[in-house]
Amino acid sequence: MLKIGQQEAKAAAKVILSRNLIRFLERKAGQLSECAKFEREFSEKMGTKYALVVTSGTGALICSLAGLGIGPGDEVIVPAYTFMATPVAVLAVGAIPVIADIDESLMLDPADAEAKITSRTKAIIPVHMVGLASNMDGIVRVARKRGVKVLEDACQADGGSYGGKRLGSIGDVGAYSFNYYKNITCGEGGAVVTNDPTVYERAIIHHDPGTAFRSHRADLRIAPFTGLHFRMNEILAAVLRVQLRRVDGLLARLREQKARFVDALADTGLKLLPNNDPEGDCATVLALSFPSEKEARRYMSLLASEGVDSETPIDSDRHIYSNWDPILARRGSYHPALNAFARPENAASEVEYSEDMCPRTLDLLSRAVFIDLHPDSTAAAVRKKIDGCKRAADGLAAKQ
Numbered sequence: 001m002l003k004i005g006q007q008e009a010k011a012a013a014k015v016i017l018s019r020n021l022i023r024f025l026e027r028k029a030g031q032l033s034e035c036a037k038f039e040r041e042f043s044e045k046m047g048t049k050y051a052l053v054v055t056s057g058t059g060a061l062i063c064s065l066a067g068l069g070i071g072p073g074d075e076v077i078v079p080a081y082t083f084m085a086t087p088v089a090v091l092a093v094g095a096i097p098v099i100a101d102i103d104e105s106l107m108l109d110p111a112d113a114e115a116k117i118t119s120r121t122k123a124i125i126p127v128h129m130v131g132l133a134s135n136m137d138g139i140v141r142v143a144r145k146r147g148v149k150v151l152e153d154a155c156q157a158d159g160g161s162y163g164g165k166r167l168g169s170i171g172d173v174g175a176y177s178f179n180y181y182k183n184i185t186c187g188e189g190g191a192v193v194t195n196d197p198t199v200y201e202r203a204i205i206h207h208d209p210g211t212a213f214r215s216h217r218a219d220l221r222i223a224p225f226t227g228l229h230f231r232m233n234e235i236l237a238a239v240l241r242v243q244l245r246r247v248d249g250l251l252a253r254l255r256e257q258k259a260r261f262v263d264a265l266a267d268t269g270l271k272l273l274p275n276n277d278p279e280g281d282c283a284t285v286l287a288l289s290f291p292s293e294k295e296a297r298r299y300m301s302l303l304a305s306e307g308v309d310s311e312t313p314i315d316s317d318r319h320i321y322s323n324w325d326p327i328l329a330r331r332g333s334y335h336p337a338l339n340a341f342a343r344p345e346n347a348a349s350e351v352e353y354s355e356d357m358c359p360r361t362l363d364l365l366s367r368a369v370f371i372d373l374h375p376d377s378t379a380a381a382v383r384k385k386i387d388g389c390k391r392a393a394d395g396l397a398a399k400q
């Protein structure tokens with residue numbers, strides 16, 4: 001959702017000219033780095049006590065898992081519909097991803113997540129796909145009942161909300177991506193949010209192998225362990241601060257646009273996908289549901305003949321578990337001894353994968369159609385697209 005311009009260029013140039021390119025330089029008393037300023041502003045916006053900016057959404061997921069203390073011997077439940085980075089992060093900390101079905105909303109089904117819990121389960125990762133919210137009431141209820149943690153993957157839903165709370169701030173920890181395709185972007189980036197000081201401290205330590213030498217070392221209650229390098233730089237943090245100021249306006253324009261589609265299509269017979277929180281939806285897509293894949297594809301081809309682009313999530317490649325071939329083949333690392341699937345601590349895990357293990361997910365994805373919305377679309381372009389959607393719906397009805 002690239003919305004970037006002069007303000008970001010100015011902010012980046014200011015940092016470059018200052019020559020203070022990395023966050024952990026010694027600065028004058030009271031002077032915060034761009035990264036620290038972004039973290040303060042991001043945690044305020046998300047409504048959490050802590051935020052940590054990192055280099056990617058994958059890094060944010062890994063630091064969140066480290067924050068929760070998850071590792072070999074543990075299982076973590078992930079939805080069958082998410083980008084492969086979600087289960088990859090679980091493998092990166094030595095744990096085993098357990099794949100659960102989605103429900104009609106295309107988000108993780110709380111009932112199937114519960115059914116997949118074993119004595120080894122430490123966390124559930126609901127993923128807010130294409131700006132839509134997961135059923136957080138259902139997931140948090142299951143997690144609290146069964147004593148497991150919730151890590152929200154909000155990488156595709158920066159700024160969205162559920163029940164009036166920002167996505168990512170509802171579970172025990174939340175992860176965001178700021179890569180090129182996301183609602184907020186600096187090219188590549190990510191963030192972790194939490195209210196738990198232990199999760200935060202572990203995440204800070206894990207994201208910076210130099211923690212032992214930093215001035216904030218004195219404030220940590222946990223002795224630094226050897227972390228990895230997910231440190232954000234000052235130039236991109238300055239860009240992110242501008243992007244953060246844009247996000248609510250951008251989502252407001254998308255929501256207003258989506259409302260126009262929803263109103264205009266109300267009596268066409270088209271069915272909107274069930275939505276766990278229509279008000280908090282980022283509205284990056286208009287999501288429709290059809291009785292069969294055949295009808296979904298027929299509607300897409302009618303849309304194409306009207307000049308309206310659409311896609312079905314069943315074609316979204318590495319966002320569907322059946323296309324996660326390195327995972328299905330249990331190739332979890334470059335080195336056999338680092339492969340979580342081969343680790344002795346995970347030997348008792350009975351997790352198995354197959355391409356057809358979640359037929360419900362495949363069926364639901366094959367019957368859904370997404371029409372992308374963009375905040376820069378003019379009123380005329382939106383009207384034209386709506387007319388195209390209506391005519392395609394008429395065409396679909398005529399063929400039935």
Ligand SMILES: Cc1ncc(COP(=O)(O)O)c(C=O)c1O
Nearest residue numbers: 056057058083085155156177179
């Ligand atoms: C749902 C989801 N999780 C995690 C990620 C990983 O984010 P990044 O590409 O910033 O590492 C992505 C990125 O596309 C994603 O869509």
